[in-house]
Amino acid sequence: MKLITAVIKPHKWEDVREALETFGVTGMTVSEVSGYGRQKGHTEVYRGAEYDIALVPKVRIEIVTEDDDAEDVVGIIVKTAQTGRIGDGKVWVSGIETVVRVRTGDRDEAAI
Amino acid sequence: MDTGYMAWMIVATAFVLMMTTPALALFYGGMTRSKSVLNMMMMSYVSMAVVGIVFVLWGWSEGWGGDGVGNGNGKLIANPFTMWGLDGVSQINFIFVLFQLTFAVITAALISGAIADRVKLSSWIVFITLWVTLCYFPIAHNVWGGGWFYSKFPNLDYAGGTVVHINAGIAGGILALVIGKRIGFMKEPMKPHNLTLTMIGAGLLWTGWYGFNVGSMVFTDDTIKNWGDFQTQMAGEMGTTFMNTTIATMAAMLGWLLMERILHGKATSLGAASGVVAGLVAITPACGAVDLNGAIIVGALAGILCAMAVNLKYKLKLDDSLDVVGVHLVGGIVGCLLIGLVGTDTSPQGVDGFFPAGTNGLFYGGNATLLGHQAMGVLFTVVWTGVLTTLVALAIKYTIGWRVTADEELEGIDFAEHGETAYDLDGRSGGVVGSTSVLHSHKATEGASA
Numbered sequence: 001m002k003l004i005t006a007v008i009k010p011h012k013w014e015d016v017r018e019a020l021e022t023f024g025v026t027g028m029t030v031s032e033v034s035g036y037g038r039q040k041g042h043t044e045v046y047r048g049a050e051y052d053i054a055l056v057p058k059v060r061i062e063i064v065t066e067d068d069d070a071e072d073v074v075g076i077i078v079k080t081a082q083t084g085r086i087g088d089g090k091v092w093v094s095g096i097e098t099v100v101r102v103r104t105g106d107r108d109e110a111a112i
Numbered sequence: 113m114d115t116g117y118m119a120w121m122i123v124a125t126a127f128v129l130m131m132t133t134p135a136l137a138l139f140y141g142g143m144t145r146s147k148s149v150l151n152m153m154m155m156s157y158v159s160m161a162v163v164g165i166v167f168v169l170w171g172w173s174e175g176w177g178g179d180g181v182g183n184g185n186g187k188l189i190a191n192p193f194t195m196w197g198l199d200g201v202s203q204i205n206f207i208f209v210l211f212q213l214t215f216a217v218i219t220a221a222l223i224s225g226a227i228a229d230r231v232k233l234s235s236w237i238v239f240i241t242l243w244v245t246l247c248y249f250p251i252a253h254n255v256w257g258g259g260w261f262y263s264k265f266p267n268l269d270y271a272g273g274t275v276v277h278i279n280a281g282i283a284g285g286i287l288a289l290v291i292g293k294r295i296g297f298m299k300e301p302m303k304p305h306n307l308t309l310t311m312i313g314a315g316l317l318w319t320g321w322y323g324f325n326v327g328s329m330v331f332t333d334d335t336i337k338n339w340g341d342f343q344t345q346m347a348g349e350m351g352t353t354f355m356n357t358t359i360a361t362m363a364a365m366l367g368w369l370l371m372e373r374i375l376h377g378k379a380t381s382l383g384a385a386s387g388v389v390a391g392l393v394a395i396t397p398a399c400g401a402v403d404l405n406g407a408i409i410v411g412a413l414a415g416i417l418c419a420m421a422v423n424l425k426y427k428l429k430l431d432d433s434l435d436v437v438g439v440h441l442v443g444g445i446v447g448c449l450l451i452g453l454v455g456t457d458t459s460p461q462g463v464d465g466f467f468p469a470g471t472n473g474l475f476y477g478g479n480a481t482l483l484g485h486q487a488m489g490v491l492f493t494v495v496w497t498g499v500l501t502t503l504v505a506l507a508i509k510y511t512i513g514w515r516v517t518a519d520e521e522l523e524g525i526d527f528a529e530h531g532e533t534a535y536d537l538d539g540r541s542g543g544v545v546g547s548t549s550v551l552h553s554h555k556a557t558e559g560a561s562a
Contacts, residue, residue: 010523011519011522011523014299014300046531046532
């Protein structure tokens with residue numbers, strides 16, 4: 001089993017969700033986060049004063065999948081969230097030892 | 113001129129100013145999403161500034177074409193230049209100029225609700241300047257200013273059913289059509305972000321509307337010369353318009369809530385606020401032409417019909433974002449036409465001789481003449497403003513353009529157009545919910561105190 005974590009532009013989240021749902025992903029955890037990558041934030045001018053804003057708002061999506069699906073899910077997220085400009089975000093995949101469904105006690109693949 | 117009346121007109125004018133800033137700004141602002149509140153409120157605020165200045169430069173001349181109300185010329189359009197900058201208007205009449213100014217301002221501002229969240233402020237300013245010039249002042253001239261239309265079809269529009277509400281309603285519908293839907297319309301719920309603002313706005317609109325309706329009294333030349341007649345008309349007419357405005361609004365709120373309960377299962381606060389506005393809209397043309405029973409009928413029907421009408425946009429797939437068509441166009445038509453049914457010649461306007469000779473409401477023993485004139489008033493406004501608004505909207509679309517970019521719209525027009533967000537909860541312009549202020553501390557490179 002894999003944990004796929006994607007940090008993407010906030011306005012792309014709805015498109016990504018739809019594409020994943022069409023593929024068959026049944027659930028995910030989503031949070032509003034902020035951070036920065038190589039572009040190092042941006043400057044903002046307000047009332048004539050210039051500010052360095054380090055953090056940029058992003059949406060983080062976390063999905064647990066079976067091993068076989070991971071590459072497809074990553075592909076869908078990358079394809080859907082891509083605008084080609086800086087700040088499109090990142091996706092990474094990590095291994096998971098165990099998953100338990102709280103309601104039933106089902107474990108691993110049965111719990112996804 | 114009676115000093116009590118003049119004092120009331122100053123108060124009434126200030127009341128109507130309050131209807132645009134802040135009442136309408138709050139009413140609309142609460143209904144938008146949290147990322148576009150400030151832009152919505154700004155559309156009302158800049159209407160005040162832009163239309164107000166246009167009004168004193170050429171609006172008064174183009175609408176009323178003479179010193180004082182009612183000195184029209186029977187023509188389709190009055191000359192915008194003869195009284196440029198209020199040339200020749202006496203200072204005592206400044207009160208009446210300002211009173212009418214506030215109506216032009218709010219009519220333009222009302223349109224903004226149809227195109228929330230997606231329009232460049234610069235395009236909006238260009239639009240309202242052209243729109244009041246081509247649509248508002250001519251309709252006001254024809255219905256109120258003694259222009260061509262009124263001389264052919266004397267219809268009853270006490271405080272602006274045609275001039276204000278049908279006018280703004282049809283313009284809003286056309287703009288929504290030309291400018292197009294918000295990204296995500298009918299895919300995302302796009303719920304109002306803060307209904308407490310909307311409820312405050314609706315309540316302030318209701319209060320301000322007393323200036324709007326009760327201040328819209330017109331005296332004939334004969335009445336002004338005779339002190340006794342003047343006093344009699346003022347006392348009787350103000351009481352009636354005050355009462356009708358109040359009772360119709362109450363009936364409309366109940367009508368809307370009842371309809372909502374039947375159609376969707378719940379009576380909502382947005383429904384109460386919308387019902388209040390629908391009732392005020394419908395009683396606006398009728399408040400001097402109906403009795404108490406008539407006011408209840410006008411209000412209740414407006415509440416019921418507007419509550420049904422606001423669902424139409426989903427069937428038509430027209431993103432009239434904050435229901436300008438459903439409330440103002442439909443409510444205005446309901447009020448104007450119902451005068452033809454429940455208008456009575458025992459009302460203040462009937463007693464003052466404003467009913468076309470020999471006419472009365474159908475339910476009060478009249479024939480269809482009055483209803484016909486009322487329908488002509490609706491038709492005239494819809495056709496005139498419909499055609500000209502389409503031309504202006506298309507001209508802007510193919511020159512300076514209407515919309516902000518898709519990215520700007522999705523990330524929020526407040527930040528894109530104004531560099532601000534309404535709810536800066538984390539101390540940083542951006543509004544990431546749930547984050548701590550420690551994360552978002554930033555350093556200012558210069559001018560931190562600004």
